[in-house]
Amino acid sequence: MNIRSIRFRLIVWYxxxxxxxxxxxxxxxxxxxxxxxxxxxxxxxxxxADRIGATLLANISxxxxxxxxxxxxxxxxxxxNDRFVRVTRLDGRVxxxxxAPNNRSxxxxxxxxxxxxxxxxxxxxxxxxxxxKLLIASLPFAVNGQKYVVEVGSAEDGLDRxxxxxxxxxxxxxxxxGIVGVIGGYGLIEQALDPVKKIITTAREITPKxxxxxxxxxxxxxxxxxxxxxxNQMIARLEESFQASxxxxxxxSHELRTPLTIIRGExxxxxxxxxxxxxxxxxxxxxxxxxxRLGKIVEGLLSLSRLDAGAGQxxxxxxxLAELVATTAEQxxxxxxxxxxxVKLQTSQPVFVEGDKSRLKQVVVNLLDNGIKYAAEGGKxxxxxxxxxxxxxxxxxxxGPGIRAEALPYVxxxxxxxxxxxxxxxxxxxxxxxxxxxxxxxHGGTVIASSIQGSGCRLxxxxxxxxxxxxxRLI
Amino acid sequence: xxxxxxxxxxxVARFVSVGLKAERFAIDHAPDxxxxxxxxxxxxxxxxxxxxxxxDMSGTEVIAKVRRSNEQVPIIVLTARDAIDDKVRNFxxxxxxxxxxxxxxxxxxxxxxxxxxxxxxxxxxxxxxxDLEIDRVSHxxxxxxxxxxxxxxxxxxxxxLAASAGRVLSRxxxxxxxxxQSFEGFTNIVDVYIRQLRTKIDEPFDKKLIHTVRSVGYSLxxxxx
Numbered sequence: 001m002n003i004r005s006i007r008f009r010l011i012v013w014y015x016x017x018x019x020x021x022x023x024x025x026x027x028x029x030x031x032x033x034x035x036x037x038x039x040x041x042x043x044x045x046x047x048x049a050d051r052i053g054a055t056l057l058a059n060i061s062x063x064x065x066x067x068x069x070x071x072x073x074x075x076x077x078x079x080x081n082d083r084f085v086r087v088t089r090l091d092g093r094v095x096x097x098x099x100a101p102n103n104r105s106x107x108x109x110x111x112x113x114x115x116x117x118x119x120x121x122x123x124x125x126x127x128x129x130x131x132x133k134l135l136i137a138s139l140p141f142a143v144n145g146q147k148y149v150v151e152v153g154s155a156e157d158g159l160d161r162x163x164x165x166x167x168x169x170x171x172x173x174x175x176x177x178g179i180v181g182v183i184g185g186y187g188l189i190e191q192a193l194d195p196v197k198k199i200i201t202t203a204r205e206i207t208p209k210x211x212x213x214x215x216x217x218x219x220x221x222x223x224x225x226x227x228x229x230x231x232n233q234m235i236a237r238l239e240e241s242f243q244a245s246x247x248x249x250x251x252x253s254h255e256l257r258t259p260l261t262i263i264r265g266e267x268x269x270x271x272x273x274x275x276x277x278x279x280x281x282x283x284x285x286x287x288x289x290x291x292x293r294l295g296k297i298v299e300g301l302l303s304l305s306r307l308d309a310g311a312g313q314x315x316x317x318x319x320x321l322a323e324l325v326a327t328t329a330e331q332x333x334x335x336x337x338x339x340x341x342x343v344k345l346q347t348s349q350p351v352f353v354e355g356d357k358s359r360l361k362q363v364v365v366n367l368l369d370n371g372i373k374y375a376a377e378g379g380k381x382x383x384x385x386x387x388x389x390x391x392x393x394x395x396x397x398x399x400g401p402g403i404r405a406e407a408l409p410y411v412x413x414x415x416x417x418x419x420x421x422x423x424x425x426x427x428x429x430x431x432x433x434x435x436x437x438x439x440x441x442x443h444g445g446t447v448i449a450s451s452i453q454g455s456g457c458r459l460x461x462x463x464x465x466x467x468x469x470x471x472x473r474l475i
Numbered sequence: 476x477x478x479x480x481x482x483x484x485x486x487v488a489r490f491v492s493v494g495l496k497a498e499r500f501a502i503d504h505a506p507d508x509x510x511x512x513x514x515x516x517x518x519x520x521x522x523x524x525x526x527x528x529x530x531d532m533s534g535t536e537v538i539a540k541v542r543r544s545n546e547q548v549p550i551i552v553l554t555a556r557d558a559i560d561d562k563v564r565n566f567x568x569x570x571x572x573x574x575x576x577x578x579x580x581x582x583x584x585x586x587x588x589x590x591x592x593x594x595x596x597x598x599x600x601x602x603x604x605x606d607l608e609i610d611r612v613s614h615x616x617x618x619x620x621x622x623x624x625x626x627x628x629x630x631x632x633x634x635x636l637a638a639s640a641g642r643v644l645s646r647x648x649x650x651x652x653x654x655x656q657s658f659e660g661f662t663n664i665v666d667v668y669i670r671q672l673r674t675k676i677d678e679p680f681d682k683k684l685i686h687t688v689r690s691v692g693y694s695l696x697x698x699x700x
Contacts, residue, residue, distance in 0.1 A: 257576040258487070258555060265486075266486070269494050335664055358656065
């Protein structure tokens with residue numbers, strides 16, 4: 001499970017919130033329940049004390065203490081009801097005290113003597129040794145100038161049993177509520193993410209080749225609707241800029257090529273004239289060479305601008321780069337032999353990549369040509385294709401003069417040519433390596449140059465390996 | 476030989492016309508697609524040169540309309556666009572050859588001549604030029620009875636030259652047929668391979684068969700072109 005996912009985090013939040021709420025509510029309920037139970041017990045005890053005072057003590061002068069004792073025993077049976085009852089006269093004489101209760105929850109002997117200075121009804125909690133708590137309601141009574149204190153009490157363990165039961169129920173329900181929280185949270189998030197999934201599915205279908213599609217706008221009036229609208233605006237802008245740059249490349253091709261055609265054509269026709277003097281002919285031929293060079297530069301710039309504009313509008317097929325390099329090297333080997341350069345090819349197994357085969361062939365041609373151009377006469381060019389982790393490595397190493405360390409960062413810049421390469425009769429417009437770089441970048445790859453001056457130069461192309469197992473088109 | 480040139484750029488039309496007239500072709504020039512179609516219907520031409528960007532309709536449309544009534548006439552497309560899609564679309568419409576601007580006039584001329592003489596293309600299994608014999612099935616090459624060993628690229632080049640024996644082939648045409656478009660601009664590769672081929676085919680013998688045509692390309696022929 002991905003613990004960074006929004007789904008996981010929301011579920012954890014949701015479940016924790018459920019648990020915290022239940023816990024908080026439970027604690028509060030326990031507290032309130034405890035309070036309420038004590039209050040109602042105290043009221044019941046007070047009521048009983050009041051009844052004893054009002055019915056029995058009121059007539060004590062007529063009936064006598066013994067009668068009162070008997071009546072309390074008969075009417076209230078404190079021992080049977082697990083109650084504590086005590087009637088004390090102001091002078092400290094205990095008129096009646098109940099015996100040990102049936103359930104032995106407390107020992108009446110341990111209860112401290114009554115507070116004889118009591119003016120109004122009071123409830124107090126008496127802690128007996130052994131941890132038993134006794135809730136006692138005390139009421140003062142004045143009968144014919146004589147003052148009595150009636151105390152009625154009960155052990156609190158009954159209340160504790162009710163509370164413990166309540167807490168146990170709560171604890172038992174906590175994990176269930178937690179699970180319900182997780183399931184509920186999962187369902188809610190799935191529902192919330194549903195429009196996002198729809199957006200993703202459609203967004204996958206939108207490629208630079210087809211930017212006409214738009215994402216579904218979910219009518220939720222919130223961030224999701226906003227997201228799809230904003231993305232749609234972005235796609236529209238992308239489509240517009242793709243169209244604009246395509247139009248530019250197409251227009252630029254026409255506008256640049258037409259005058260070049262005319263210049264070359266006029267020069268060609270002039271050169272057909274048999275009456276030209278030698279110097280005129282030489283000048284015209286020089287012009288012709290320059291116009292050809294200009295033509296090559298224009299072609300190079302146009303391919304770069306096409307790559308810049310529509311990197312995504314390329315073919316994408318799966319093919320063996322090692323095989324492509326091998327066949328291209330074979331097609332070019334005579335160029336090397338012509339300079340007495342040996343081309344050493346190292347490929348052992350197929351290395352599958354995905355991309356525009358003809359453009360990647362351009363990369364191979366340009367780099368091989370580069371290596372052959374710069375290798376020393378009678379030297380060698382080493383070519384290798386290997387697979388490393390998740391990328392294909394294509395390397396061309398020559399044993400030429402190498403490139404100065406200061407020049408290395410610029411060899412892929414347009415029109416850059418290391419000073420020492422100029423004027424050595426090596427042709428080129430300075431666009432070969434920039435084109436290589438643009439094609440590699442368009443394929444999600446990189447190209448780097450490394451060099452040891454005086455002992456050669458190595459160009460390394462890294463392309464992502466094809467992740468497809470089988471080419472669907474071949475089936 | 477009469478050629479129709481459909482081209483809206485006046486200056487391009489002018490040098491093409493001048494050049495072709497110097498080569499003794501009769502040229503009609505149409506500045507737009509409508510005129511071009513009208514000319515093509517009224518007259519009978521041996522070849523059409525059509526520019527793709529015309530003011531009133533696309534050159535592709537012109538080609539498709541011409542092809543409906545005339546299946547035979549060879550058509551060369553001139554264009555400043557060189558996307559693969561464009562090429563495919565025009566070949567489908569019925570073009571026979573494709574020349575990207577800027578082009579050398581000599582290149583256009585070579586292609587026009589190649590198309591006009593297209594007639595009987597040599598499709599036989601054994602090509603014979605003087606005492607040179609090329610077996611297209613077994614890829615065996617002999618000259619004067621002596622077997623000559625060639626690499627596959629050298630063989631491809633020789634077969635292309637021999638199948639069009641007597642015609643001048645430009646370096647670009649050779650690149651297009653024997654290599655592929657990745658090598659466009661690498662015309663020196665043709666020179667290197669021709670030199671290699673000459674050491675095997677021509678040098679050991681008195682009579683030279685491979686001829687250089689200055690500033691254009693090469694030709695394989697018994698006589699100099």
